[in-house]
Amino acid sequence: MSAPSSTSPLSSGQLVRLVAGREISSRIRDKTFIASSVLMIVLILGVLVFQVVVNSGEDTSRIGVVGDPGQVGTALEAQGEALDVDVEVVRFDTEDAARTAVEDEEVDGALVGSSGDPELVVADPDTTLEAVVSGAVGSVALGDALAQAGVDPSDLPQLTVTALDGDSAADTQRTVVAVVGVVVLYSLLILFAQFVAQGVVEEKSSRVVELLLATMKPWQLLAGKILGLGVLGLGQIAVIAAIGIGGALAFDVVDLPGELIGTVLWLLFWFVLGYALFASLFAVAASLVSRQEDLGSVLTPASLVLVAGFIVAVQAASDPDGTLAIVTSYVPGLSPMVMPVRQAAGDVALWEVGVAVALMLVAIALVVRLGGRVYSGALLRTGGKTKLREALKAGEA
Amino acid sequence: MLEFDGLHKSYGDNRVLEGVGFTVAPGSMFGFCGSNGAGKTTTMRIAMGLARADAGEVRWRGRPLDEEARRRIGYMPEERGLYPKMRVGEQLTYFARLHGMDAAAAARAAEEWSGRLGLAERRGDPVEKLSLGNQQRVQLAAALVSRPEVLILDEPFSGLDPVGVDALAEALLEQCRAGVPVVFSSHQLDLVERLCDSVGILARGRMVATGTVEELRRRESGRVLRVVVPDAAPGWAAAVPGVRVVSERAGDTLLELAGGTDDQQVLAAALRTGRVTHFAWREATLVELFREVVADPVQQAAVREEVAA
The missing domain is CATH 3.40.190.10 (Periplasmic binding protein-like II)
Incomplete structure (x- = not known):
């Protein structure tokens, strides 16, 4: 009676995985991605070589x-x-x-x-x-x-030394690692959130989104995209971290490998949280426009938060106990960059980290919930810019 | 059966669909006609879950279409859409997988369909490097690659050259023969007439005519009687009861007969004027039918008065 069906039902998980797989396989061959990966690795190797040269100066x-x-x-x-x-x-x-x-x-x-x-x-x-x-x-x-x-x-009397300011040499070293780490984290956050935004607009401007949504729900498409690129981003930052740690140990640049690894692991952790928030924000903003040319204007607010976080984080490295650093290390969006610097530079109680993480999770949940609605509402509206309120209304329906 | 039942849809005050309904039997092709903005695309998008109907539903095999059922529909949107930078073969494989095929079957189907639609040599090229005609073929392949149970195609023929039209028509007929119900919209009415088992004409959000092409032609309103009487005086036919003169020029007369009027009486009246060189029912083309049913009722009345005057 009808054509033989060779298809089987797909679960949400399978759909999300399919979307994520496509994102990874098409992005990994993308020239921007390859260039940025090479640049990051060169940057890290450069920092290492610089450290080695500086150390070997005191021959x-x-x-x-x-x-x-x-x-x-x-x-x-x-x-x-x-x-x-x-x-x-x-x-x-x-x-x-x-x-x-x-x-x-x-x-x-x-x-x-x-x-x-x-x-x-x-x-x-x-x-x-x-x-x-x-x-x-x-x-x-x-x-x-x-x-x-x-x-x-x-x-003879022996002099006993008691340092009131902790192990200041090790602190400085951890702060340097944290600042380098935050530079990498910030660059990768901007880069991968941009990838997500470009992907959303590409699907909208090429109208392929209509074919996609005939087979899946908007949230599955969004989740697949964010997860796929997130895995790629985490992979990239992990490779950079491994090269950094490996190089630092091999060239004997750091004194305390344990502290270094701890700081790097915290950076990876904050990257995951920061990426979840900014990728969702960028994706939602991108869903409002239909052309790559319009992307800049809608991404500005979220980008500014990222830039602000980066500047505060660099400032926090020199004054980790200042009011600005302490307050901003709790603010969702800023915390992924400021908190790791504070953690590396000074004594941050575990509860403080816990509060920052909790606030960040609340923010992510809010963005995903509200943003998901905007995204569903705006995705099929092509031509010009969709207003946020219209998209919210359409997403509700 | 693929059933569209009582679809209503408004965007604000703009009532786009006001009770659209028709059915398509498995293995038959349904041509969906209507002027621009009549609501064809909205109807198809509702079927694909891309727009939500205010009322009414679309059923396949007696059950309302849900996400799982839609996965077994091949769809070609009005606005063509493919990933521009993705390679043809990978793209087709991806769409096959989204429709629930496993990786191996999807790859096989992608290869098969790219070959059948003459894209074998372009499998490794990104879509954006292809000509528009070839992109259109990829779009069709994307709709067919998952071996769908139903095909819903929005303007599949637009932008194709005659060779492309033939290739697409052949592909669709083949699907039909395999038992797939095919719905497609088109402005190329000659094509609809040639390919479709049944036709639906949509105007102002309502179905104004549905049926087989034959049935539509038999509708009285669409049929005209052409009588050529070279020697007749002008206005010869106006006196015959139940006859309305559509046009008259030098004895070449087009007549519309009211229901129940005997065409033999018209012939007798014609013969009374002298020689009759032509007397035949003219089958209305779909284009004429279309004009007839789609025309705005107010305008139509004005035209009638003009002709009568």
């Missing part, structure tokens, strides 16, 4: 010693550590060999003479080197004098 001081370095060698290394200079002790058999090495600039300086009358031979005057060597010679002499007088050095 090792090579100090020549005649005969067995013994106590002096140990003292030189200890002194170098105290002054934040890497010291390498090089042994020479004769004084002449040591002097020649200094002239040939094989070593930065050489300690010659007897222990009673030490002499530092250098090619160019170097105060750091002088300080290291005189400190070392002094401490060896002091140790000898004390030993002769029968005093055990460990009986």
Whole structure:
């Protein structure tokens, strides 16, 4: 009677997956996407290389010693550590060999003479080197004098250091990671929310949306689009994070890998929340227009929120405990960029993060609910710009 | 049976549909005619769930169309729509999958239909690189690729060259022969007349005529009697009871007969004027039928008065 049917019913999940799959497979071949991925990775590698170069600037001081370095060698290394200079002790058999090495600039300086009358031979005057060597010679002499007088050095009062400002070096490092991370997060949020918006308008302007909606509901189309591009975006930020962490560990740029990984994981978490909000906002705004040319004007309000969040986040890096940073780290839309910086820079109680996350989830739920209605109402209205109120009304019907 | 039943739809004060209804039997082709803005597209969009009827419903096999049933309908919207940057083959596969085919079957069907519609060499090209005619073929392939149980096509022939028209007509007839009910709208009435088993004419939101082409032709209003009487004096036929003169020029007369009027009486009256060189019922073309039923009633009355005067 009728043509043989080879189709089977589709669940919402299957439809959403189909839409998401199409988004991923067509976007992954898109030139903008490829270019942006390459750019991001180059950027991260650039930051790493920069860090490595800056670190290698404070190169090792090579100090020549005649005969067995013994106590002096140990003292030189200890002194170098105290002054934040890497010291390498090089042994020479004769004084002449040591002097020649200094002239040939094989070593930065050489300690010659007897222990009673030490002499530092250098090619160019170097105060750091002088300080290291005189400190070392002094401490060896002091140790000898004390030993002769029968005093055990460990009986001397030891200075205990208590840092009131936490581990400030590690804090700075985490803040740097957080700022770099927020730059990446902000760029990817803008990029992928734009992809979502362009996709919505492409379907509207090419009228393919009519064929699509004959087989599915608007929310399934929207969900598939946002999820598909979201998976791609999360994948991209994860790859960047992996390269960043891997590179940082390999080049020994950071001291505390645990802290670094924690900060990066929080960034990934905030990316997911931020993307959910901004992708929905952009999609809803985009559904109001029918041409790519009109996209800019409807996306401006949501883009401004993103830009504001980014600026506040960068500012928060230098003043993480300021009122502005604290207040904005709770504001949905701003929190995905400000909160990770605060978390990295200072002590943020878990409940504070919890409140920011909860507010963000409420905002996402609202946008998805109201926005879904606008989207359904506006999707089939082509020609010109649809007014928000009209779309809401049409979406209700 | 595909049944459109009592569809009403208003946009604000603008009443677009006022009780549109018709049925299409499996394996038959239904031509949907009507002037621009008559409501054809709205009717089809209601069937596809893209617009909501204020009243009335569309049923397939006795059940109102729901999302699942619509998945088994092949649809071609009035405004053509495809992803411009997506490749032909992938696009067809995607639409087949959206209609519920599994990946392998969808890929096979996409290959089959792109081949049958002469797109085999363009499978790997993005749609935007194709000529308009070829894009139209892809659009049709997108409607057919999921082996639909029903076809609803809005202006499928518009923008096609004669070769394209023939290819599309052949494809549709083939679907019909396989038992698929086909509904399509068109302004090309000669095509409708040639292809369709039945025709519906929509005017001002109402069906003003439905039936087979034959049935429509037999309608009295559409039939005229052409009598050529070279020697007759002008106004010869006006005296015959039940006869209305449509036009008269040098003995070539077109007459409309009121119901129950015997055409033999007209012949007798003609013979009384002298030689009769032509006497025959002229079958109205669909175009004439269309003009007749679609014309605004007020205008129509004015035309009648003019002719009578």
